[in-house]
Each structure stands twice: as structure tokens, then as C-alpha cells.
Amino acid sequence: MRRAGHAEWTKLRTEAGNGWLVLGVVALTVAVGAAVAMTSRCDAVGCGEDPARLSLTGVMVGQVVVAIVAVLMVGNEYSSGMMKTTLAAMPRRLTVLGAKVCVLTAVMLVAGTVAVLASLLTGRIVQPDRGFTEAHGYGALSLADGPTLRAAVGSVLYLVLIGLLSLGIAMVVRSSATAIGIVLALLFIFPILAQVVADPDWQRHLQQISPMTAGLAVQSTIDLGKLPIGPWKGLGVLALWAAGALTAGGWLLRARDA
Amino acid sequence: MTATLTPSRAAARPARGGFAQLLHAEWTKFRTVRGWVASSVGAVLVICLVGLLATAAGNQSGPEGTSALPVGPGGQAVNDSFYFVHQPLQGDGTITVSVSSLTGVVATDPKSSRPGLAPWAKAGIIVKDGLDQGSAYAAMMLTGAHGVRMQYDYTHDIAGAAGRATREQPVWLRLQRSGDTVTGYQSTDGTKWTEVGSARLSGLSATAQVGLFVASPSVEEKTGTGTGFAPAVATGAFDQVDLGGRWSAGSWQQRQVSDGAGTSGSYSQTTKGQAVATGSGFTVTGAGDIAPVVGGPATSGVRTIENFLVGAFAGLIIMVVVGAGYITVEYRRGLIGVTLAASPRRGRVLVAKALVVGSIAFVVGLVSAAVMVPFGGQRSESNGFPVLTVPSGTELRVVVGTGLLLAVASVLALAVGTILRRSAVAITVVVVGMVLPYLLATASVLPDGASEWLLRVTPAAGFAIQQSVARYEQVVTVYAPGSGYFPLAPWSGFAVLCAYAAVAFAVAVVLLRRRDV
Structure with a gap:
């Protein structure tokens, strides 16, 4: 398993473009978070804005780069025929999948932590000038604050889980193009559909099963009662999606010819 | 080789x-x-x-939750609900009236209310093809905050003079029907008239319903968390109603056009539409709007x-x-x-x-x-x-x-x-x-x-x-x-x-x- 992990790490490290993509996760997350922090403002007590969530909005953009990295880890091997070599060298196929999961998790934990901490730091610097002050009922963003810490840890885990979901889907369809299409559709179509459905119950259920909407509930620090699903429960929904995709991918990897 | x-x-x-x-x-x-x-x-x-x-998803409030919206002459969904004091006019003719006040009440919660006037609350005179919702019309009106307007067939809006009406300084309005054309005039004294605009209503029936109307859309209420709309009514005081042409012997009828108020506004529990005859005119209270339906919070259903x-x-x-x-x-x-x-x-x-x-x-x-x-x-x-x-x-x-x-x-x-x-x-x-x-x-x-x-x-x-x-x-x-x-x-x-x-x-x-x- 250690050697399998090392092999996957070498493949990920030496593939041209992956370094840029991982940098892209951090840069896009921080840049979009900063842009939102600089445009949003709170004008009075009870403005209903969530400063932690606003600074972490960039995760919505960073996640798609995570998805690209994960999809390419599998898609490139199939398109180049490398997969045959990989499986010949490591005939225990679930070990291959496990190694990919471990390497991706480790890389995204590091990239996600950097991105999330930088986003929160930007928010902490920018937001007091945008009306998020003691007078309006907001303290500066701080990891010592329980909900903010949960939002930070949850956002990092969210990015990791999006990566694992994408990895699983790529394992199932074996093509980067199709896989990224399915991942983006899963992420974006649920929230758009939820806006259109007029019945509030349906809307709530759609939001509860949507990987993105439910997963990002973990970023909320105020008005938790108004969320369609609790913060950790929501992240759990995303974890179920990821587990489902990985199970399907692992089963097919074992069952199919390469 | x-x-x-x-x-x-x-x-x-x-x-x-x-x-x-x-x-x-x-x-x-x-x-x-x-x-x-x-x-x-x-x-x-x-x-x-x-x-x-x-x-x-089905509508939880049932089939009668929101009834189908009427369609105007232009083919788009419209709101057509207002309080109407009317009588039939055969062929060509005119109606002239002075509006001496326009006030309103906004419901703050089901039981209580406060004074307030929607910017597009309307009191005026109208020539309408019939009493059916969505029928062609042309109207001259005084609005809550946008002065005198001539509007016709729901989507058309022509600005007249700005200003409000008072008992001392009423706003005079006139509509003249001649064939398919309805022309709107306004005046400050009832003698010198200015044309505001004219509308061609093709196929306007020979006998049109003509009279006084009041409508008020709901009022935008900004709160910390977003924008809501509160039901509102408006009351207009009309004097010196003067008719020219073949009218049916001066008997006025009154009614609320449409039972539900569409998506534009409605009566609250404490208000209702009515018309009370005064010396030389009427005081009319109404809610609703005569306008195209737009998207937004009011049209959630x-x-x-x-x-x-x-x-x-x-x-x-x-x-x-x-x-x-x-x-x-x-x-x-x-x-x-x-x-x-x-x-x-x-x-x-x-x-x-x-x-x-x-x-x-x-x-x-x-x-x-x-x-x-x-x-x-x-x-x-x-x-x-x-x-x-x-x-x-x-x-x-x-x-x-x-x-x-x-x-x-x-x-x-x-x-x-x-x-x-x-x-x-x-x-x-x-x-x-x-x-x-x-x-x-x-x-x-x-x-x-x-x-x-x-x-x-x-x-x-x-x-x-x-x-x-x-x-x-x-x-x-x-x-x-x-x-x-x-x-x-x-x-x-x-x-x-x-x-x-x-x-x-x-x-x-x-x-x-x-x-x-």
C-alpha cells in the first residue's frame, strides 16, 4: 500500500499541469472570497449577512478545480493507456483505488487548508471596513470562535469530499470529459432546480440531497435554524455521495476489464 | 517500355x-x-x-390558490382589478371629473393598518370595452407619486403633469371617445385643457363602460432581510362629474372588477372597496391594479x-x-x-x-x-x-x-x-x-x-x-x-x-x- 501510494504520488506530481491546478485551487478560492468580502456589506444590526460564509464563497469556485484534478487522475490514465500498466504492476485493484484516494485526500487537505485560512484572514482584514463591526453585532473572524472553526474545518473537508466524489465518478465513466460533465451537473443543477420549484417542501428536499447546497451548509455561522439541513448533517450528505461514487467506481474497477 | x-x-x-x-x-x-x-x-x-x-410539485393552497390570470389585448397576462363606478356610453361622448384628493391605507398586519399611499395608486376615469377582465381600455388618472398619467391597454403609459391634488387645487381629467380613438386631457381649472395623449383601441364596442375608478397595488416594504409587499387601498374623492353624449339616463352602478385582486394587491381584513355618493360626485375606495403582471415576490404562485x-x-x-x-x-x-x-x-x-x-x-x-x-x-x-x-x-x-x-x-x-x-x-x-x-x-x-x-x-x-x-x-x-x-x-x-x-x-x-x- 505504501508503494502504491508512492506510485500515485509520483504520477500526480510529475503530470504536467497538476501543480498549476493545485495552485489554482488556492488562488481561485482566495481571490473569489476576497472579491465577495470586498463587495458585500452590513449596514445595520440584523442585516442577516454571514461573514464567515461570505469570506468562504470562493470554495464554490475552488471546488471545480479540485474536481478537475481528481477527474484527471483517473481520466488521463485511461486515455493514455497507462491504466493497463498500473494494473499490471499492481494487480490488486482496490489497492490502486485506495492509493489514489489517500494521495488525493492528502493533497487536497493541504491545498484546502491553505485556501481556507487565507480566505478567512482576508475576511478578517477586509470585513470590519464593510460594516461587520461590534456595533452591528459582529466580532472579527477568529478560529477561536466555535462556529467559525467549524466553517473552516468543514470547508476543507468539503473540498476533499468533492475531490473524492469526482474521483469515484471518473472511475465509473473512465473518461475525463464525461466525468467532469457529470460532476458539474451534480453540483450546479440541484440548486438551480431548487430555485424554480415553487413548492417549499420540494425545495427543501432538493436542497437536502444536493451535494453542493447540503455540503456548504457547514459554512454557516448564523441563523442555523433557517438552513435546509444542519451543518454537519449536510456535510454527511456530501460524504454519502462521495462514498456512493467511490463504491460504484471500486466495484466496476474490480469487475471490468481495463 | x-x-x-x-x-x-x-x-x-x-x-x-x-x-x-x-x-x-x-x-x-x-x-x-x-x-x-x-x-x-x-x-x-x-x-x-x-x-x-x-x-x-402541486400548489399546496389548492386549485383555487391563485386563479388563472386574465390576458390583455397585447397577449400578455395582466392584472385587471379595481373599484369601478360606471354606466354604459353608446357611441361617442366625453366624461369630465375633478379629483380633489387621493389618500391610502397600508395594512401592517392582519388587524391593523397605517396611512400610506402606493406610488402607483390610481384614481381617475376610464373607458373600457366591457366588464370582463383583460378587456381593452383607456384611462386618465392621478397617481400616488407620479402625477397625472394616461394609460391604455395595460402596457402603455404616458406621463402628464406632475403634482398632487388638494381640495383647493383639484386635478381635472377628461376622456373623449370618438370612434376607436380615446383622447385624454387634463386641466388645472376645468376650462383650459391640455391633451396628454390618445389611444386607438381597435374593435372597441359601440357601447363602452365608462366611469370612475380607484386601484392600489400593494406597497413595497423594505425589511432587514428583504423586500415584502403589504396590501394597501386608496381612496379618491371625485367632484363635478360631467358627461357628454348618449348616456343611459344617469344611473351609476358600482362593483369590484374581479373577485380576487390578481397578483397586484388585495383588500386586507379591515378594508373593502366601496363608492359613496357625495354632493356632486363620489368618494371611491379600491385595491388592485390595472397593469401587466410582472415577476417578483408578489407572483410566487x-x-x-x-x-x-x-x-x-x-x-x-x-x-x-x-x-x-x-x-x-x-x-x-x-x-x-x-x-x-x-x-x-x-x-x-x-x-x-x-x-x-x-x-x-x-x-x-x-x-x-x-x-x-x-x-x-x-x-x-x-x-x-x-x-x-x-x-x-x-x-x-x-x-x-x-x-x-x-x-x-x-x-x-x-x-x-x-x-x-x-x-x-x-x-x-x-x-x-x-x-x-x-x-x-x-x-x-x-x-x-x-x-x-x-x-x-x-x-x-x-x-x-x-x-x-x-x-x-x-x-x-x-x-x-x-x-x-x-x-x-x-x-x-x-x-x-x-x-x-x-x-x-x-x-x-x-x-x-x-x-x-
């Missing part, structure tokens, strides 16, 4: 029709890849399935035709995958070398590809929209949600626009795919560029200014072509992306998307020419 060289058949074929041949070659490539054909057919099914899911096309987002992702794959697969399999050797004018190869994939995406969008708009409407109405009727020209633009949207998106994906030569990145760039800004702008994550900005400068502006609801100066609502209003007009928004596609395509052609395969 002589040998006769027979030219090969390919070389013997004349070079003319080169582009048609190229197009045929590209079409053959598309047609013979099972995945692409299946995806295109699948896209139609997905657009329809997602659309059906969006209309599956009403569906628009673009609601049935929400599946276009899913179809768009599929066609983007196909469009990007159409070129990146050639790079991956090395087919691009053969393609470019067979057709050395590389720009034309890309044009042929764009034509093929764009046409297919156009057909996918057009067919699914042409199915979903009527079918979704039918389903929605049977589930208790009325559909906001729009003029047939708008409906055609939305249906054809869905096809164009998918076509341009797939060409954009083809161009980005050529530039990047990597399908996953190209697909993500296009989908994220088009869909994520739309999602961020409509999910009320961002402040309004930032949302509108996103829908002006990103390729997501193109979704404006699916907007069926129109903006009207004379109707107050939340004209924001969240309630279906794009900051750019439909075709300008689409032009922004086209500009992105054109630039990407130009860069792709230059790179394809310059690069080695």
Missing part, C-alpha cells in the same frame, strides 16, 4: 466544393461516434425530464415559461461536453494530423466543426424548448399554478433563443477545447463561466449590485434570452436576477455570450494555424 499511370480516384476528383466536402467529412465524424449522437438525443430527454421535475426550461442548464452542460470533445478527441487520438493533412486550410476545418456541432446543439435546444413550453404550461396549470402568458413573439424568442444558447455554448466549448487541447479543463472553463455566475447571481449570496454586474460581463449574460417577463416603469416589483430579471435586454445579453464565443473562436483559429499539430 511505357507504363500508363492511372491517376488515383481521389486525385481525379475536382477540387471544387472543397468546403461542402469538409462539412460532410466533419458531419460523418460526428454521426459515427455513438457517444455524441446518444448525448445529443440524451440532452433533449434530460432538458425535458428536469423541466418536468421542476413542474412536478405563478410560473413563467422560462421555469419550464430550467433543464436547459443540464442540456447545456451535455452539449458543452460534446462540443469540447469534438476537437479534443482528435488531439488525443492523433486524428487531428490526418484531418489537417487532408484539409490544409486549418481555419476552415474549425468553421466546419463549429457549423456541425452548433447546428446540432441548436436543434437540441429548439426541439426540447418547443416541447417543454406548451407541455410544462399544461402540467403546471393542472397542478394549480397559473402560467404567466406572454405575447407569442416573446414565446418564439424564448424557444428559438434556447436553441441559440446551446449552439453558441457548444461553439464556445469547441473553441476553448481547441485552445487548451484538454477536454476536462475546457469543459470546466465553459460550464463554470456560464453557469456559476448565474447561480451566484440568483441565489442571493451576493449583494444586488455585484449580482447584476456578474450577469453583465460574464458569458452567463446569454441566459437573458430566455427571460419572458418584461420590465414596466409603472409596476413596482423587485427587478433583480433572483426574480427572473436580467440586467441586460434579452438580445444584448445574448450578444455578450456571442462576443465571448467570437473572441475564443478567433484565438482558436490563430493558434490552430500557428501551432504544429
